[in-house]
Amino acid sequence: MKLKNKLALTGAATMVALFLGLNANAARMDMVDVSNNNGYMSTAEYVSMRNEFGVKAVTVKISEGGTYKDPYAASNIANVQAAGMYINGYHFARYATKAQAIAEADFAGKTAKAAGLPVGAVLATDVESQEANSQSKATNDRNNKAFMKEIQKFGYRADIYTSGSWANNKMTIKSKTSWIAAYPFVPAGKNWYSTNHAWQWSSTAKFRISYGGFDVSQLNDNYYSAGQKSTVKPTNKAAVKANNRKANKNTYHSAASAKWVKEAKTYTLKTAVKLRASASTSSNTITVLPAGTTVKTDQAIIQGGYRWVRQPRFNGFGYLATGPASNTLEYVKSGATHTYYKVKYGDSWWTIAQRNGLSMTTLANQNGKTIYITIYPGQRLVVR
Structure with missing residues (x-):
């Protein structure tokens, strides 16, 4: 979730500023979360995330507090489903009392319904606000429980999103529950928070045809990718198609701005x-x-x-x-001469591919690998 205070609350996030794409030992990009901060996201962008990076679920911001409705929630929900991925939602919590938690859950549930979030999807409470920071662990536990119980009345599955520094400090986070944010990810072969539903390991991941950095998470079970319908009929299908045509045209225009x-x-x-x-x-x-x-x-x-x-x-x-956009070559290079690149510490499939004008899939394929296979410093990869 793109909020300034998350970096302050996620302890390790202030240590360094580095790009966290698919690092040599990086976690998977199973899920992306988006909000109004990302602007309008077209179906083409979500298809690219799915096909080129292996994203299978997207969690969109629905609401915040008791009055704010994310203006992009409806288009995100429709376009993610049009791209064939699982869709979930989250509400940024501002509650400080049980009554406020119930009221916010009612507001979030109604807003999610209106935006088209399908029954069975997860609607998580994002607990990282200053209001929650001012409460005791017991109070936050009580408030979170009230929110999640209320949200289930709308047919949604409940969960908690928070930072690693808050887990079991500001609130109780049990095994086999929750979505935890902790980064920057340092490649050490470690799967953080593997006993929880999901681990958000970066807020700066890049996708080829999408602008800016994105929050990405590794899913440790199928909680965020099961128990829901994968498609819905948008309230205004013609409008969604028109928006997508316009967005796709703009997206490709941006891509066309690249130089020969x-x-x-x-x-x-x-x-x-x-x-x-x-x-x-x-x-x-x-x-x-x-x-x-x-x-x-x-x-x-x-x-x-x-x-x-x-x-x-x-x-x-x-x-x-x-x-196509994934750059899968329709031809092969003649002769046996190749250009090699030696993998350095901190390199990733993404950074090497971008440096050599390739897609990650193409780079991996021409080396007889997939983007999910770990690469190590010192390895030689064919780039030409």
């Missing part, structure tokens, strides 16, 4: 590929190059949801999409 980079290579096509007049799937097809064709390229770019390369021709240039 030099890529003087020779490839042999594994499959037939369309050679186009420009780097766009809507541009005219110059010809269809059959499998086995040798292609020499001079530049490459990620644009319009695809990775494109440019082929110099006698009368200009031709453009080939090497694959």
